[in-house]
Amino acid sequence: MIKVVVCGALGRMGTMVGRLVNEAPDMELVGGIDLRGGSFFGVDVTEAAMIDSLLASARPDVVVDFTAPGATVGHVRAAATSRTAVVVGTTGFTPEQRDEMAKAIEGTIPAVISSNFSIGVNIFWKLLREAARMLPEYDVEVIEAHHRYKKDAPSGTAKTILQILDEELGSREKKYGREGMMERGREIGVHVIRGGDIVGDHSVLFSGNFETINLSHRAYDRAVFAHGALKAAHWVVGKKPGLYSMADVLDLK
Numbered sequence: 001m002i003k004v005v006v007c008g009a010l011g012r013m014g015t016m017v018g019r020l021v022n023e024a025p026d027m028e029l030v031g032g033i034d035l036r037g038g039s040f041f042g043v044d045v046t047e048a049a050m051i052d053s054l055l056a057s058a059r060p061d062v063v064v065d066f067t068a069p070g071a072t073v074g075h076v077r078a079a080a081t082s083r084t085a086v087v088v089g090t091t092g093f094t095p096e097q098r099d100e101m102a103k104a105i106e107g108t109i110p111a112v113i114s115s116n117f118s119i120g121v122n123i124f125w126k127l128l129r130e131a132a133r134m135l136p137e138y139d140v141e142v143i144e145a146h147h148r149y150k151k152d153a154p155s156g157t158a159k160t161i162l163q164i165l166d167e168e169l170g171s172r173e174k175k176y177g178r179e180g181m182m183e184r185g186r187e188i189g190v191h192v193i194r195g196g197d198i199v200g201d202h203s204v205l206f207s208g209n210f211e212t213i214n215l216s217h218r219a220y221d222r223a224v225f226a227h228g229a230l231k232a233a234h235w236v237v238g239k240k241p242g243l244y245s246m247a248d249v250l251d252l253k
Contacts (some may be wrong), residue, residue, distance in 0.1 A: 001026060002237055003060040005084075007033040007075045009045045013066035013089065016226040021064075024230065033075065035152040049194060050157060051075060055082040062087060062233045069093045073100050074139040077113070080104040085239070087232045088113040091156025110239035115156030117228030121202070124217040124247045125164060128204055131215060132168035138206040138213075139184065140172075141163060145193035145201040153192045157202055162188065164205075 004021045006015035009032025021029045022041040029138045032038075032045035032056050039045055046054045048071060055063070055078060062085040065075050069079070072090040077100075086109060093101075105111045132140075142165075144158040154162075154176075163175065165188060165236035173187040193201075204215045219225070230247065235249045 001028050002234065003028050003058065003061060004029045004233060005031045005033065005054065005058060005060040005063045007048075007051075007063060007071070008067035009040050010034040010036070010038055011066065013222060013225065014023075015040060016222055017064050017066065017229055020223075020226050020230055027230070027233075030060050048074070051078045052081065053177050055079065055084055061237045063193055064229055064233055065090055066229075071099050073097050073138075076101045077104045079111075080108045083109060085109055085233075085236045086113075087113045087117075087118050087229050087236060089229055091115050091159075092152035105243050108241050110236045110241055110244065112232040112236050112244045112246065112249060114228075114232070115160045116200075116225070117221055117232060117246060118200075118224040119228055119231075119250065120218070120224065121157060121217050121219075122228075122250055122252060124202070124215065125160065126247075128161065128215055128251050131170055131204075131206060131210070131213065132165055135206045135208070135213070136169055138208045139231040140169070141189040141191070141207070143191045143193070143201075143203045143205070145195070145198045147197050147199065148195050150194060153190075153194070154190055155200070155202070157200065158190065158192075161202065161204060162190070224243040 006014050006018045018040050021027045029043050033051050034045050037047050064087045065072050066089045069092050079160045104154040144155050174190050175187045176190045200219040232249045
């Protein structure tokens, strides 16, 4: 039985992860962490400031975190101190925050950190890499859309898309939206949409003369991210200390 603590337990993603853990026959929900205390699915939710004492008493096998960048860094440090594996789906980290987490993880705990836990998105990234290698002369545009409450822009998934494009095409200027009179160059256009309850749409257009290839992924329910996070939680327990991605979990490398 894999014991799980969920950080961000009272949020939308945390609640969904908690429900799926509670329903899983081989998992046990042993606690939650949030800004305020409470309860969910029959277990206590502890205030974030008390995470060290919760991890010491509950002794989970893995911590699943969908919170905010500053909070996640502290949760990862606490998990490293208690030698607890982590799965992190938070996005919007600064390079400094990523470095801080990497230092806590290195040689201490196994951790899966991904900007998107959807299995489909991870396949999409693999297909994108192949397309970029074969279409180096095409114009490239990236479009992403999310619900009105998402704070980071572009999304973490879009940033991963841009990272893949840079790795395969070489670094190009990024134009975030366009306005006024301008001639297109070798830049990558990046367009962000926020509205309503859009779960997550991502598209990459490769446009050449007389044709356009559009690679896209659309999430219809946040459950796809929660199911992927649980798949990662099953996989990461017992792994050697180190930083892993969903590509490792899905054996896509």
